[in-house]
Amino acid sequence: MKKFFAKLYIWVLLVILYAPLVFIAVFSFTESKVLGSWEGFSTTLYHNLLTGQMQGNASLLAAVKNTVLIALAAAFISTLLGTVAAIGIHNLKGRRKKAVTLLNNIPMINPDIITGVSLFLLFVFLHFSQGYLTVILAHITFCTPYVVLSVMPKLQQMNPNIYEAALDLGATPSQALRKVLVPELKPGMVSGFILAFTMSLDDFAVTFFTRGTIGLDTLSTYIYTDARKGGLTPELRPLMTLIFLIILILLVIINVRQDRINKQTVQR
Amino acid sequence: MDKIIDIRHLSKSFGDKKVLEDINLYIRRGEFITLLGPSGCGKTTLLRMIAGFLAPDEGAILMDGKDLVGIPPHERPLNTVFQRYALFPHLDVYDNIAFGLKLKKVPQDEIDKRVRKVLKLVAMSDYEDRDVETLSGGQQQRIAIARAIVNQPKVLLLDEPLAALDLKMRKDMQTELKEMHRKLGITFIYVTHDQEEALTLSDTIVVLNEGRIQQIGTPTDIYNEPVNSFVADFIGESNILNGTMVRDRRVAFIGHEFDCVDEGFGEDNPVDVVIRPEDIYFTTEAEKTQFTATVKSCTFKGVHYEMFVDTDTGNELMIQDYDAYPVGSTVRLYIEPDDIQVMRKERTDNTLPGTVKDAETIEILGGAFALKSGFEPGTEVTVQVPFDAVDLLDNLDDGVLSGEVHFILYKGDHYHLTVRTDDGDDLWVDTDDIWDKGDLVGINFKSKGIKIRRKDE
Amino acid sequence: MSKRSNWSIPYVIFLVLFVVLPLVLVLVYAFQDNQGRFTFGNIAKFFSDRDALSTFAVSLEVALENTVLCILIGYPAAWILSNRKLNRSAVTIVLFILPMWINALMRTLATAQLFTMLGVTLGKGTLLFGMVYDYLPFMIYPIYNVLAKMDKSYAEAAVDLGATPWTAFWKVTVPLSMPGVASGILMVFMPTVSTFAISEFLTNNKIKLFGTIIQENINSSMWNYGAALAFIMLVIIGITSLFNKDKEAEGSLL
Numbered sequence: 001m002k003k004f005f006a007k008l009y010i011w012v013l014l015v016i017l018y019a020p021l022v023f024i025a026v027f028s029f030t031e032s033k034v035l036g037s038w039e040g041f042s043t044t045l046y047h048n049l050l051t052g053q054m055q056g057n058a059s060l061l062a063a064v065k066n067t068v069l070i071a072l073a074a075a076f077i078s079t080l081l082g083t084v085a086a087i088g089i090h091n092l093k094g095r096r097k098k099a100v101t102l103l104n105n106i107p108m109i110n111p112d113i114i115t116g117v118s119l120f121l122l123f124v125f126l127h128f129s130q131g132y133l134t135v136i137l138a139h140i141t142f143c144t145p146y147v148v149l150s151v152m153p154k155l156q157q158m159n160p161n162i163y164e165a166a167l168d169l170g171a172t173p174s175q176a177l178r179k180v181l182v183p184e185l186k187p188g189m190v191s192g193f194i195l196a197f198t199m200s201l202d203d204f205a206v207t208f209f210t211r212g213t214i215g216l217d218t219l220s221t222y223i224y225t226d227a228r229k230g231g232l233t234p235e236l237r238p239l240m241t242l243i244f245l246i247i248l249i250l251l252v253i254i255n256v257r258q259d260r261i262n263k264q265t266v267q268r
Numbered sequence: 269m270d271k272i273i274d275i276r277h278l279s280k281s282f283g284d285k286k287v288l289e290d291i292n293l294y295i296r297r298g299e300f301i302t303l304l305g306p307s308g309c310g311k312t313t314l315l316r317m318i319a320g321f322l323a324p325d326e327g328a329i330l331m332d333g334k335d336l337v338g339i340p341p342h343e344r345p346l347n348t349v350f351q352r353y354a355l356f357p358h359l360d361v362y363d364n365i366a367f368g369l370k371l372k373k374v375p376q377d378e379i380d381k382r383v384r385k386v387l388k389l390v391a392m393s394d395y396e397d398r399d400v401e402t403l404s405g406g407q408q409q410r411i412a413i414a415r416a417i418v419n420q421p422k423v424l425l426l427d428e429p430l431a432a433l434d435l436k437m438r439k440d441m442q443t444e445l446k447e448m449h450r451k452l453g454i455t456f457i458y459v460t461h462d463q464e465e466a467l468t469l470s471d472t473i474v475v476l477n478e479g480r481i482q483q484i485g486t487p488t489d490i491y492n493e494p495v496n497s498f499v500a501d502f503i504g505e506s507n508i509l510n511g512t513m514v515r516d517r518r519v520a521f522i523g524h525e526f527d528c529v530d531e532g533f534g535e536d537n538p539v540d541v542v543i544r545p546e547d548i549y550f551t552t553e554a555e556k557t558q559f560t561a562t563v564k565s566c567t568f569k570g571v572h573y574e575m576f577v578d579t580d581t582g583n584e585l586m587i588q589d590y591d592a593y594p595v596g597s598t599v600r601l602y603i604e605p606d607d608i609q610v611m612r613k614e615r616t617d618n619t620l621p622g623t624v625k626d627a628e629t630i631e632i633l634g635g636a637f638a639l640k641s642g643f644e645p646g647t648e649v650t651v652q653v654p655f656d657a658v659d660l661l662d663n664l665d666d667g668v669l670s671g672e673v674h675f676i677l678y679k680g681d682h683y684h685l686t687v688r689t690d691d692g693d694d695l696w697v698d699t700d701d702i703w704d705k706g707d708l709v710g711i712n713f714k715s716k717g718i719k720i721r722r723k724d725e
Numbered sequence: 726m727s728k729r730s731n732w733s734i735p736y737v738i739f740l741v742l743f744v745v746l747p748l749v750l751v752l753v754y755a756f757q758d759n760q761g762r763f764t765f766g767n768i769a770k771f772f773s774d775r776d777a778l779s780t781f782a783v784s785l786e787v788a789l790e791n792t793v794l795c796i797l798i799g800y801p802a803a804w805i806l807s808n809r810k811l812n813r814s815a816v817t818i819v820l821f822i823l824p825m826w827i828n829a830l831m832r833t834l835a836t837a838q839l840f841t842m843l844g845v846t847l848g849k850g851t852l853l854f855g856m857v858y859d860y861l862p863f864m865i866y867p868i869y870n871v872l873a874k875m876d877k878s879y880a881e882a883a884v885d886l887g888a889t890p891w892t893a894f895w896k897v898t899v900p901l902s903m904p905g906v907a908s909g910i911l912m913v914f915m916p917t918v919s920t921f922a923i924s925e926f927l928t929n930n931k932i933k934l935f936g937t938i939i940q941e942n943i944n945s946s947m948w949n950y951g952a953a954l955a956f957i958m959l960v961i962i963g964i965t966s967l968f969n970k971d972k973e974a975e976g977s978l979l
Contacts, residue, residue, distance in 0.1 A: 006811040013802055014820055017858065020835035021827075023842075036842035081736055088733025100733055103740045106748075109911070109966055111919035113936050117943055117955045118747030124948070125750055141743045144736070204830050204922060205936075209943065223830050224922050232834070240831050247826050255815045321881055341884045342893075348885045354878035358900040367896075368886035419886060 021244055028237035035232065046238045060233055063222035070132070070207075070218060071200035074139035078196040081140065082147025083189050087181070089148065090155040104149075107142045115142055116209030123210065130212025138210040139200045146199060147192030154188035272297040272423060272455050273318070278327035280313055287313045288479045291327070295423075295457065295472075300449050302458045302466040305476035306502070311459045312351075312427060314476070318457065319348050319425050331423070346423040347416035352432060353408045355400040361387075361411055362396040368419040386414040389448065406437045413448070423455045430465065442468055463503045467491065475499050491544075496611055497684075500542040501677055507548075507585050509680045511541040511610070519610055522680060523581030524559050526603060530610040540611040545574070545588040547607035550599055557600040561585065563593050577601075583680035618653040618695050621723065630720070633693050635668035637713050641720045648723040655684065655698035659712040667710020671695070673703045687711065751959065754952035767953030777938055777954070784935035787849075787924075788917035791856040792864075795913050796906060798857065799864035803905070804898075806865070807872035818869065825862045830922055833859060837926045847929040855927040856917055863916075864909040871905030872898070915962055 024035075028046070032039040047053075052061050089100050107115060119138045123130050162184065166176035182189075204220035211221065226233055273295040280288040288310045295301050303311040316322045318329055320341030329336045336344055347368070355364050362383055369379045387393045390410035400408060409429060416424055429445075430438045446469055449456050460466055466473050467487040475482040475490065475498075483495045494500035497508050511521035513533035519526055521541045533539055551557055561577035564584075573592045577585050577599065593599050622632040624647040630639045632651055643649060664670040674694070675686035685697045687709060695711065703709070758764045771777050805811050806818050824832060836855045837847065845851060879901060883893035921936035935958065942951035 003811055006805045006808075010802060010805055010812070010817060013798070013861075014817075017821075017824060017861070020832060020839045020858075021824075023839045024835045035838045081739065084732050085736030088730055088736065091730040092733060093730075096730075100737060100740075103737070103744065106740075106744050109915075109962060111915045111936075111958070111962070113919040113921065113939055114748075114751075114955055114958060114962070117939060117951060118751045119743065120943065121750040121754055121948065121952060122743070122747040137743065140739075144739075148736075198826050202826070202828055204828075205919075208940075220828060220830050223828075223834060227834055227926060232838075236831075240835070243831075244827060248823060251819050251823055251826070252816060255819045319885060321884075340890075341881070342887050342889055348882070350878045350882055352876070352878065354876065354882040356879060356882070356897055356901070358897075358903075367883070367888075371887045371892060415882075415886065 021240075024237050025241040025244065028241045031234070033234055035237070045235055049235045049238045049242075059217060060222060060235055060239070063217040063219050064239070066132075066216065067201060067218040067220075070136055070139060071197050073136050074143050074200045075193050075197040077136070078140050078143035078147050079189055079193045082144045082192055082196075083151050083185060085144070086148045086151035086155060086185075086188075090152065104145045108145050110142075112142075112203065112205035113209075116206040119206065120209040130210055131214050131216055134210045134212065135207055135216065135218075138206045139203065142203070142206060143196035143199050146195045147189070150192035150195060151185055151188040154185050158184050269294075270297040271295065272332060273457075274328075274330040274333075275314075275318075276328045276330070278314070278317065278324050278329065280310075280317065280322065280325050286479050288317075288324075291481060293474060293481065293484065295455060298453055298455055299471040300446075300456045300458065300469060301472045301474065302460060302470040303474050303476060304460060304463060304466040304502075305482075306461055309476040310479040311461075311476050315348075315425055315427055315457065315459050318423075319346065320344050345421055346425060347419050347421040348425040348427065349409075349412050349416050349429045351427045351429070353412040353429075355408055355411055355415070357401055359400070360396070361392070361398045361400060361403075364400060364411060365415045365418050367415065372419075382418050383414075386418045389417070389451065390414045391444075405433050406441060409433065409441060413445075417448075417452060417454075421454065423457060424452075426456060426458045428460055429458075430460075430462075438465070445469060467503070475502065477502075493609055494542055494611070496614055497540050497542070497677055498675075500540075500609070500611070505545050505586060505588070507543045507545065507680060508677055509541045509543070509583070511539050513537045513539050513610065517605075519608060522559065522579050522583040522585070526558065526608055527605040528608040528610055529606050530608075533610060533612065538613050538616055540613055542609040542611065543585070543603060543607065545586040546572070547603060548585060548587045549602055549604070550587075550589060550591070550593065551602055552600065554600075556602050558602040560598055560600055563595050563597050563599060566592050566595055568592070584678075585680060615696065617655060618658065620651045620653060622649050622651045622720075623647070624649060632713075633669060633689060634691055635711075637668050639713065639715055639718060639720065643720075643722065649720050650723050652719040652721075653695075653713055654717045655696050657714045657717050658687075658695055658697040659714055660685075660687065660697060660699060660701065660703065661710035661712060664708055664710045667712050669711040671709060671711055673705055673707045673709060676703065676705055748959070751952050751955050754949050755956040756953075757949055759949055767950050768957075770950060771953060771957065780933050780938055781935055781957075783932065784918045787852065787856065787932075787934065788914050790853060791860060791917045792910055792914045794853065794857045795861050795864035796909065799861055799909065800868055800906070803865045803868035803872055806869050807875075821862055821865050821869075823862075825866070829859050830926075833923045833926050840927075847927060848931055849928070852924055852927045852932055855923060859923060860913045860917065863912040867908040867912065868902060868905040871902045875901055911965065914965060918961070919958060 027035055027038070029041055029043065030039050031042045031044050049060075085104075089097060089104070092100060115138070119134070119141065122128075123134050128134060162180055163176055166180040167173065171179065202220075203218075204224065207218050208221055208224070211217075217225070223236065226236070271294045275291055275293040278288060278291040279286070291314065303314060305311050313322060317324050318336070320336065320339065324337060327337075331345070356367070359367065365383045365386060366379050369382060374382075383396070384393070387396065390413055392407065392410050392414065395403070395407070395411075400411060403411065412429070430441050433441060442465060445456075458466075458469060467490075470487055472484065473487055473490050474484050477498050483490055483499050485493075490499065490503055494503060494506075500506045500508055509521045511519050513530075513535065514520050514525060515535050516531040516533075517528055519528045519530070519539065519541060559579055559581070561579045564576045564578055566573055566575045569588075572588045572590055575587045575589065575593060577587060579585060587601075620632050622630045624641050624643045624645050625631050625636060626645050627642075628638055628640060629636045630641055630649065630651065631637075639651070641647075641649060659667075661667050669689050671687045671689040673685055674688040677684040682698050682700050683702070685699060685703060687695045687697055689695065689711065755767055756763055756765065758766055802821070806821065812818075833855055836858055837851070840847060840851050875898070879897050880893050883897045884890060888896060918934065919936040919939075920934060921940045924932055924934040924937060935954070939951055939954045939958070942948075942954065
């Protein structure tokens with residue numbers, strides 16, 4: 001009985017949580033310009049989206065491309081910077097370690113709008129013209145702390161002597177780094193990269209304040225401007241549906257695999 | 269006899285795995301009883317069923333004649349000291365101890381009095397206001413005990429309470445626990461995998477293995493008269509050897525015959541013989557000498573020396589003595605009749621059911637073994653495989669079956685292994701090769717010595 | 726060893742340049758007029774601006790209500806998900822976390838559109854619904870994390886000492902899961918105050934939140950006033966994070 005109500009609660013919540021997404025997905029299969037009116041089943045919107053022949057604003061595809069490129073660049077640089085930083089912080093001691101850790105936490109506690117406004121003021125102050133570069137720099141700012149936090153636990157779990165052991169066995173410092181340290185940290189770096197990538201994809205506020213006036217759009221800012229203008233580009237519907245499906249499939253695969261690995265280790 | 273707890277026909281499975289099988293056990297009022305066994309033997313499961321955190325599949329747990337099964341843990345008149353203490357980190361020492369009393373709505377001044385009293389008992393007065401996370405392991409241990417006994421339970425359950433402490437601390441706490449048990453006069457049920465701890469603390473020891481009770485007895489009984497080779501091996505150091513009962517009070521092992529005190533094993537029957545290493549004596553007198561041996565190694569162990577010797581008949585024995593004998597020297601040895609513990613063999617071969625496939629093969633435990641039988645295909649047979657006819661192979665794929673080395677017993681001149689197949693069947697193997705527990709092995713049968721007979725014959 | 730600690734230097738420089746300096750600039754701009762002279766005028770302007778003050782009050786109110794609703798709805802969900810007896814599938818947990826990976830703007834827009842289609846008038850009600858919808862996963866996840874990692878023997882010990890399962894839940898499980906609730910609050914409360922797009926979509930611009938006025942001022946080149954408003958928000962963050970000292974310890978997003 002208790003189990004029944006628990007399940008009911010969970011499933012009611014999930015239904016409410018997913019209703020809008022399902023709603024979008026359903027109406028991605030009709031051609032109507034306005035959401036909510038069903039004009040018969042059609043895959044035209046998908047066709048338009050994939051071939052780039054938009055009914056509405058053609059810069060949607062450009063925005064998608066920008067979003068992905070910016071996310072890749074920001075995630076890649078954050079992962080490098082964050083990993084090196086994590087190794088450094090791990091080897092710091094006492095008050096210095098505390099200070100750097102605190103500094104690292106600031107971008108995570110700051111709401112997006114503060115990060116956005118403060119970076120906007122920085123670029124204005126430095127007379128830095130805003131565009132791709134400033135957006136990527138801004139994204140690195142709020143992504144790197146998450147990479148640091150993903151790599152840190154791996155460093156703490158790692159036997160502190162393995163780096164020395166590699167040196168002792170004749171590896172040069174750079175060989176020891178590549179052949180011993182990096183493989184140990186890799187799981188943390190990968191999850192840091194994924195986290196950074198998704199944070200960047202998700203961002204709206206920071207991009208909004210740092211993109212300047214050259215007409216650079218990511219998916220978020222595109223949706224925002226589009227919605228403010230009133231009409232939503234209909235091709236956004238199939239796009240949202242596809243993104244949603246990709247993420248759903250990826251997460252389920254990752255988790256089911258993780259689950260299986262866990263079960264196997266329990267059995268052994 | 270005054271039984272406080274009486275456990276009858278208790279069984280429990282997790283999935284298809286039987287964790288406890290038909291446990292029958294009574295516990296006397298006021299005694300210190302220890303459930304002892306290796307990890308996975310079911311001791312913690314048994315304790316958790318007594319506490320009420322697990323429900324048995326079958327059987328009853330009677331406390332003062334009343335069945336506890338079905339009564340939720342918070343209504344049972346017993347308290348538990350948990351493995352890692354489980355002190356509430358959000359409460360201080362006082363509130364941790366007062367937790368149970370407050371729930372029972374005991375008046376505040378009474379709570380104060382009782383908390384102070386138990387704090388004094390565990391020698392932790394003045395720690396009332398301390399945050400539990402600032403306490404050392406040993407101190408947390410005491411608070412965990414105080415929190416349980418302040419409720420004046422009839423029975424105190426302790427789940428490996430000393431496992432997290434270092435050796436020195438553990439020794440001190442053992443003494444204190446014993447002292448506390450004496451002062452409180454209540455029944456302690458103690459779970460541990462540490463045989464030394466069990467021998468030191470207990471009035472009664474229950475040895476468990478693979479979900480079954482192996483032996484119940486006082487520490488002295490269990491040490492001096494183990495009922496089977498598992499108990500002999502698990503409790504203390506021992507030499508476990510294959511022997512033959514020549515007749516009553518006469519047993520042969522390591523190639524010699526000895527007088528003993530055991531009777532009723534029949535004549536010329538195979539038996540297991542247990543000799544504790546401190547029960548083998550050195551002598552210089554020729555008439556006392558029963559056999560001679562060469563000292564192979566000699567290690568000082570703090571109080572005594574531990575020596576390994578090779579007997580004149582090629583068996584290895586472990587001996588403990590206060591005197592050291594030089595490595596390489598030949599020594600004269602004897603064993604007193606009442607120090608020889610003779611045990612009936614639990615089994616003398618692997619008796620397995622099989623089905624004849626064709627003239628050359630028999631299917632046993634799901635594997636097709638190349639064995640000639642002379643029976644019709646389809647005949648159900650019983651196959652007796654001697655321990656030394658089982659071949660263990662490094663390469664899993666070379667065997668007809670594969671399995672894992674589960675238990676190892678050294679028998680003086682060979683190893684006696686329990687190998688568990690992938691399907692969970694056990695095979696017993698005698699081998700000269702050295703394997704480690706957990707090794708994965710391929711399994712095959714040598715045809716020599718294998719007896720095949722029609723089932724039901 | 727001392728050498729490898731130097732590896733933190735590039736990042737420290739980066740942090741100073743892109744985190745500390747910008748925050749200092751917020752402070753500088755907040756206390757300057759448009760000629761670059763020191764002034765308290767911007768702060769004073771906020772406290773005399775009725776519209777800004779009421780927006781501020783509404784923002785705090787909405788954020789508070791949103792946070793409370795997220796706890797009330799999210800805690801039971803997190804508890805059920807973390808309970809091995811009630812939920813054994815990892816997929817249900819993934820389904821709850823999944824929305825965090827989808828663009829919030831996209832999800833909000835979808836909600837607003839759904840409301841419009843259903844004929845619900847956009848306003849306070851829809852705003853709260855949308856906010857809860859957007860932020861619920863951020864509350865569930867940290868609480869779930871703490872509950873899932875919590876040693877079961879605490880609750881067992883409570884029951885062993887005579888507590889009913891219900892009392893054990895309130896006296897032991899709930900207090901011990903507070904770090905999760907705290908980081909949930911941190912992940913819900915401040916972002917709610919500061920959002921600007923979400924409230925616009927969900928109320929058809931009827932209700933403005935604090936984030937919106939910051940954005941409007943910056944966009945219309947009133948940088949100093951915008952910075953002053955951002956500074957006020959920073960002060961609130963400072964205050965809320967005082968309640969969250971242990972946040973790092975448990976239940977954070979990782």
